[in-house]
Amino acid sequence: MAPKEKIDLLTADFQCDMMVHTRYLEFHVTGTNSPENVCAYLQRVHELSLQHNKRRVLIEEHLEGPGIGKGDIFDVIAEAWLSFDPPLARIAYIDKADDRLPDALQFAETMAQNRGIPARFFSDREAAIRWLTA
Numbered sequence: 001m002a003p004k005e006k007i008d009l010l011t012a013d014f015q016c017d018m019m020v021h022t023r024y025l026e027f028h029v030t031g032t033n034s035p036e037n038v039c040a041y042l043q044r045v046h047e048l049s050l051q052h053n054k055r056r057v058l059i060e061e062h063l064e065g066p067g068i069g070k071g072d073i074f075d076v077i078a079e080a081w082l083s084f085d086p087p088l089a090r091i092a093y094i095d096k097a098d099d100r101l102p103d104a105l106q107f108a109e110t111m112a113q114n115r116g117i118p119a120r121f122f123s124d125r126e127a128a129i130r131w132l133t134a
Helices: 035-051 070-079 102-114 125-133
Strands: 004-007 014-020 025-032 056-064 090-095 119-122
Touching (some): 035 056, 035 070, 119 125
Antiparallel strands (some): 004 014, 014 025
């Protein structure tokens, strides 16, 4: 595994750390949970995937605060994920917050997949990496 590259995004509400792996990029996101922050960090993830020529990403989210609602999930997918050009090949996503509702994560995964976005949500890191690198 390559050394950890620290990335401070241009907002005080969250921070994103990145690790470069042979087949994918790994991001650990901390800070405040909001649709704006999620859109902003997803845009940054996409930019870095292009810079590093890696279209598979693992996002481990440690955002504080209540989960975003289904309407906001819809907006995030429409504004961030659908705008990726070129699209990411795979997005493995782990939400580490204890209070997130599984049905909201399932909704986000289903909505993304219905729009051709190769995203999956996991609770187990090893399962996420297996899917990401398959």
